Amino acid sequence: MIPRVARCLFRPQRCGLGFVQRPFLRHKHVTFATLVSSPKAGLGSEKPTKLELRDYQLDCIKSVVKSTKRGVKRVGVSLATGSGKTVIFTQLIGKIQDRPNGGSRTLILAHRRELVEQAAKHCRLAYPEKSIDIEMGSLSASGAADITIASVQSIISKDRIEKYDPSSFKLVLVDEAHHIVSPSYLRVLSHFGLDQKRHNSPLLVGVSATFSRFDGVKLGSAIDEIVYHKDYTEMISDNWLSDVVFTTVKSTANLSRVRSGNTGDFSTGELSRAVNTDELNNITVRSWMAKAAGRKSTLVFCVDLAHVASLTDTFRQHGFDARCVTGDTPKVERGQILEDFKNGRFPVLLNCGVFTEGTDIPNIDCIVLGRPTKSKNLLVQMIGRGMRLHTGKKNCHIIDFVSSLETGIVTTPTLFGLDPNLLVDRANVDEMIAAQRRKTADDKKKAEAAARSGHPAATAVAFTDYSSVLDLIADSSGERHIRAVSEFAWVQVGPEKFILSAPSGSYIRIERIEDDIIRSGEQSPKYRAVEIRSLLPGTSKSPFAAPREILTAATFSDAVHGADSYASHAFPFSFIHRRQPWRNLPPTQGQLDFINKLRGEGKPLRVQQLSKGKAADMITKLKHGARGQFARLEAQKKRQVKQEMLAQPSSREQVRVGPLES
Template sequence: MPLLSTSLVRATRTAQATSTIWSAARPMATLREPAIKLRPYQEESIQSVLSYLARGHKRLGLSLATGAGKTVIFTQLIDRIQPPNSHANQTLILAHRRELVDQAANHCRAAYPDKSVDIEMGDLYATGAADITVASIQSLRSADRIDKFNPDRFKLVLVDEAHHIVAPGYLHVLQHFGLYTPPDHVLDPAAPDSHTPKSAGGFQPDAPALVGVSATFSRFDGVRLGAAIDHIVYHKDYIDMINDHWLSPLSFTTVRSRADLGSVKTNKDGDFQTGQLSCAVNTPETNEITFTAWQSDAAHCKSTLVFCVDVNHVKDLASTFRRHGVDARYITGTTKKRDRSTLLQQFKDRIFPILINCAVFTEGTDMPNIDCVLLARPTKSRNLLVQMIGRGMRLYQGKTNCHVVDMVASLETGIVTVPTLFGLDPGELLINATALDLKKAAQERQECDHGPATTTRDISNDTVSFTHYSSVQDLIEDTSGERHIRALSPNAW
């Protein structure tokens, strides 16, 4: 079976046609705040899940762009998926970050004031009997914490940022709920010896339904998701959401510095080794170039989110901005929770213009005020690049677009840049590029050996060069379209 079924369009249309009947058949819940008005694609995704479950499928994925409102869909699924029997009516939501756990729990409490909602995370212990439990995956890795959850009493397991779902911690939890069978426990009935194991996967017939949601349904380490998810049942990409005005338009500028990545090694996940990358990028010269690029191209922006390599890079780049009189503040993994909350709120209120981080806000952070994303860290990961860019795509009052400034270093090391996501040469320099511009440039590049006519200018004593375009469609099309989905599973066509 293909992971993204060829019958998906027909299933979605059927789901749309039956959505009115389904809604009419559902009794109205009492003691609940007014129902959320779902966006059309949110209802479509829910109906697609229900359609696949009705046909006996169990482990499903939703491919939704950042900002699509996956938490809203999560909370709606809890009520829309019916229990298989009278005692299996509990739901488990899995996430890998504190912000995602808190966000999901808050949404569930608001949507279901008549249901009990527990959190299993750190020093917070769930009872195991709540209607809805939101858990960090780290907390469930120990037997004494997961054993209190009786799989027979669960109807649904929801997984946020589900591209992580084949990590060992997740597979351990899925195995507990009968949603994953390790290779040595799966027997191949076709083998002469019935004790011969076949590939991992599969689920118990009485297991709860599994629904995972992600904006980047692939893994840079090459691990296939077919061990945990059998079907991507709905896909809504960035380009459609921008065209339908559900997400903010983007513009791009790439800036080439003199940072030399030639000696930076690759880590086990296939991206740059963090320590060596920091040494190559976190230099006084490169930090000055980064500030100059922002000052020249994005100083008019009110809320810039900056991505750095590591904590030292965060602190040094913040010092560079401050030395030039710009109020730049930072959050790292060691920032205290209270300070972190205060800084985030001040940034959202636009009290200061620059927030710098490293690996803190790549996923699951809701800061719609962001109108500039400054990529000060090179990467080989397509997923990471899309996640960082996605931080600026949410709608916000008065926000007309989000400008992405991509600091490009040496290009012979397999680096992924905005141009490569469009199918352009990684050395193509962009200035205020829109997606329509980039789509046209990519088409022209296919038709001839030379690229589109662009203007290039140098600043800072020839250490920085810019080229501006102004649209985003092809970047999105390339990273979230069917070509991206096909690589997810051995079942993909």
């Protein structure tokens, strides 16, 4: 019996990937269920300490309270990772008055176990006199506690939500609130009367570091107003977060053929196959050795389980004690690995999708971004893991692997409005901001110089010569950027104007909002998407209904992702997805006849020269103004030629050092 017990206590542990990790003792511990349910166990026995809130935390709470006096019922708080969001919303509970009907309870919603546990810990410390329940997994809340912390997946399972009386709640708090418009959260909000603006509902406060969604779905359906914002650059400048230095490494990964998944980001399986190679894994480790081997606590983000396994093995082959945590790692083992990492017992911890949210490891002083992404939110979340202050920590070194813009990738330079391919070495936030300001100033000077000279700036207009309308509609270079962002068959029909067609004749148009319409402020929408529905013959004089605005967005990518999300429900997927087999079939005779009308007496196109999908794209361009666009380009080209001819005399009068033209 004793040998069997010994084997249980000392057996090597694995992270689910075939790696033997450091043996550890299974110490007696207080379970989370015990900690919550028993006031004498765990946190319940700790004496509450007076918490000194930071200035911005006080300002944030005041902003929320002030907004409630204006009658705003659904508010958002935008704060950088590491700012103490959990502290803020737990302290907010005591600042919100009970409802006139006596409703005094609070519900805290989160989507990860770690976030639920964090909230429970802070609430127990802040309000030892209040009853606190947990709704998560096998832990079932009463529905009548002063404060309930719930996993959103658990509270909507079966009929568990029915025990919560909405009228008895004064406050609903949502952590990581960029998830708030997902169906599970919306179901909870609907139960509490928060699915739309209502005067008699509880107060909703959503807190997040990334108040936007990569899929373009608008958070405005759940949040009416963001009442406080403080980003990481401000907090670093104010010394509330650790300074960050950036190094970018040119990646040889070929992401051009990696398709997008349902969320709009890279498909995980295909991305892993592109990134998880011996060559790239060795580049990753050697780059870390060259730039950050002296760092004490490095967190590495990988693509999937296979990538974690391979890259962990590569670190070990180079002589480093690297360990890993994945979603398959048992909870007790994960806790021990994290404890060892926090205590500096090994230098490199690898993960995939585990530590992007709700993880407090302040000793992290290096982040390796081995997982390319198109999502700015995910990038900020990953970088944010290293921004917490810690004794003896001067800064956090971010090592990022950059790739081509054509893949839609976002990198650390893009966070500062810089070229995604920019290579920097140990540049801190101030230096990155300075580089961005220099770029802005240079662009402004070029534009002003061009305006004074009467000539367009070299980068302002790029002409492509088309000998005919047919050449124009055959040119697909305009779709390159949008198709790096979207899997759908968008077609460019004009400057910053794109069309996605349905077989019924209906279509969605993405277009830039005219500058004189754009409202002041950095977050004003710059793009919009509208739907134009085709009507049945005889129902109206016009074949189309009036355009209906679907969304507005601050960035082109957000507009595309939002329009894609809408189109995936409104239009047949088999028609709009550009990699459907039918697009590679030969064109129909009707398509050829339609296009060949433009050739006049020219040699007609043959079946072998086009695919069905290419022909469909060309016809879309024709239906949406290609003839007019060609005429405008021709006129613009003639004006440019005339300007160049007028400029030649003054150019010849200038004296320059160098050979003279013969």
